[in-house]
Structures are given as C-alpha cells and as structure tokens.
Amino acid sequence: MTGTDEHTAVTPPVSVLGLGEMGGALASAFLGGGHPTTVWNRTAAKADPWVAKGARQASDVREAVRSGELVVVSVQGNETARELLETAGDALAGRAVLNLTDGTSQEVRAVATWAAERGAAYLHGQIMTIAPGVGSPEAVVFYGGSRTLYDRYAAALRLIGGRGTLLGADAGVPTLYGMAVHGTMWGALNGFLHAAALLSDEGVPVADFLDRANPSLTALLGLFPLLAGEIDSGAYATEYGALSAHRPSVADLVRECAARGVDTTFPRYTLDLVEQAIDAGHGGDSYSRLVEHFRGR
Ligand SMILES: NC(=O)c1ccc[n+]([C@@H]2O[C@H](COP(=O)([O-])OP(=O)(O)OC[C@H]3O[C@@H](n4cnc5c(N)ncnc54)[C@H](OP(=O)(O)O)[C@@H]3O)[C@@H](O)[C@H]2O)c1
Structure with missing residues (x-):
C-alpha cells in the first residue's frame, strides 16, 4: 500500500x-x-x-x-x-x-x-x-x-x-453483522430444540414434524423483511397480526410444558415479554415492538 x-x-x-x-x-x-x-x-x-x-x-x-x-x-x-x-x-x-x-x-x-x-x-x-x-x-x-x-x-x-x-x-461493523447472524441462529436453535423436547416428550419423531411443518417454518423467514421495515422506521404496524394475538398461544405453550414437566423457562420468557408490552399499551402493535425491550430503553 x-x-x-x-x-x-x-x-x-x-x-x-x-x-x-x-x-x-x-x-x-x-x-x-x-x-x-x-x-x-x-x-x-x-x-x-x-x-x-x-x-x-x-x-x-x-x-x-x-x-x-x-x-x-x-x-x-x-x-x-x-x-x-x-x-x-x-x-x-x-x-x-x-x-x-x-x-x-x-x-x-x-x-x-x-x-x-x-x-x-x-x-x-x-x-x-x-x-x-x-x-x-x-x-x-x-x-x-x-x-x-x-x-x-x-x-x-x-x-x-x-x-x-x-x-x-468502520472496521467495527462487520463484527456486529456476525453477531446478528449468530444471535438469530441461537434464538432459532433454542426455539427448535425446545419444540423438539416437547414433541419427543409425546414420542413424536422430530423428523416427521419437520416433514409436515416445513412450509410454516420456512414462511417465518419471509417475516423478517416486514419486521426489518417496521424496526427501521419505528412504525410498529399490525399488518400480520397484533402482539396481543400471540398471548393465548404462548400461554398455551407454557401450560402444555408445565403439565409435562418440559422446561418452561424459554416460553415463560416470551410470555413475560409479550405481557409487559401489552400492559404498557402496545397490544395492538406488531411483534416487532419487542425490539424496544431488547434495546433496553
Ligand atoms: N476455526 C474456525 O472455523 C473459525 C471460523 C470463523 C472465525 N474464526 C476465527 O478465527 C480466529 C482464529 O481461530 P482458529 O480457529 O484458527 O483458532 P485456533 O485453532 O485455536 O488457533 C489459534 C491461533 O492463535 C494463536 N495464538 C493464540 N494466542 C496467541 C498468543 N498469545 N500469541 C501468538 N499467537 C497466539 C495460536 O498460536 P499457537 O499455534 O502457537 O497456539 C494459533 O495460531 C478466531 O478469531 C476465530 O474466532 C475461526
């Protein structure tokens, strides 16, 4: 040089x-x-x-x-x-x-x-x-x-x-990209492994579940651009469903796990986040609203 x-x-x-x-x-x-x-x-x-x-x-x-x-x-x-x-x-x-x-x-x-x-x-x-x-x-x-x-x-x-x-x-930004990929990966892996624990508790082969649920799981990736747009603009619109609509399903998951003795820490954490946002008056917002919690503001 x-x-x-x-x-x-x-x-x-x-x-x-x-x-x-x-x-x-x-x-x-x-x-x-x-x-x-x-x-x-x-x-x-x-x-x-x-x-x-x-x-x-x-x-x-x-x-x-x-x-x-x-x-x-x-x-x-x-x-x-x-x-x-x-x-x-x-x-x-x-x-x-x-x-x-x-x-x-x-x-x-x-x-x-x-x-x-x-x-x-x-x-x-x-x-x-x-x-x-x-x-x-x-x-x-x-x-x-x-x-x-x-x-x-x-x-x-x-x-x-x-x-x-x-x-x-900026030499520092690539590390953040790397962490963002890895953070997304660990979140997804933990979600999948928790789901696998629940399925195998019932004796359902996880591979069978994947065969049938694959379209639903792949569709999740399609949500990311929508969430990214909402986060970048700070406008937590409700195009795909309000935060409050998640509460009953997450609560079901917590109760199902509790009844079976499957670890409830992970879904309870999600339920806490959802309920805190609803209690703060954001129940009509998109799920992307939870980014504010992770920002620590
Ligand atoms: N391995 C992967 O697949 C992978 C993937 C993505 C990123 N990375 C990143 O690549 C970097 C290197 O990882 P690696 O997997 O090659 O690690 P590694 O196999 O553990 O090798 C570590 C290297 O660092 C040297 N080293 C450690 N402490 C040192 C010191 N105080 N002074 C001088 N040399 C020192 C070692 O020298 P000695 O041989 O003398 O111990 C060795 O050459 C890390 O930042 C890692 O996170 C690795």
Missing part, C-alpha cells in the same frame, strides 16, 4: 500470522491461489505442513510483515493480534493489514485505530464460515475498513470466500 506500488501484482505476496484452524485454511487458500505466501506462528513447528506446500516461514512477525504486501492476521483475540503486530515496529508502515480475528466492535476498532496511527491500511473481516468452508464461492465474509485495500486485493479476498462484501469504512 505504499505510494510507489501503483500497480498491484496479480498475486501479491501475502503473509499469514497465525496458523490455527482458520489461519491454516487461509494460508492454504493463498498458496492455492498462487500467492507467494509467508507464514508465522507462535508455535513454529506448526508451520511445517505449509512450508511443505511451498510457504516461506518467517522467523518473527517483523520478518513476516516485511515479506507480505498483504498481512493477514488470524489468532485468538484482538489484544493478541495487536500485540503481535506491535512487534513488527516500523515495518508496519505502508503495509495492508487484513485482520480476521474475531472480537467485539470496540476491540476491533481499537486495533484499526492503532494500525492507522502506524501508517498501515486496515481492513477487518468477519468470516461467516468454518475453516473447511474457506475458499467456497458461497462463503460470506463481512468487511469494514479501507476501500482502497478492499479493491486492491479483491482477487485475494475472493480466495477467502466468494461472497465478500464491504460494509463501509
């Missing part, structure tokens, strides 16, 4: 710091894409398989940073990522740093600010696949930070995942 290299090589040299499950997959992807690849790992012996595949092993982080035009970091924790990069000293100036280390938006922004102060271009990436999925055309990666870096190394980024997208200049 120095001012002198106006034209980036088709396969610019890449350095990968961290050869854990994810860093190793990334190094393999860059090697497979024809990039001269330098690797560094705290436990040096772990680099052997990548050296055998053609990677060059750096003896320290500074050497790795000097060898790679694009410096990719994938370790455990952003404090570790920053501490490692710090050992590169002035070698960091003019380099392009792609940090693929998970953390909070605050932690990631701190690394981004720190890197910018040392003259490095910075991009954060939130990888939405497990390590074996790296390189898949379907793999989603959310990026935030330097557009120049994103554009210049677009071909290298495609080796990580075919569905990369730059969200903007």
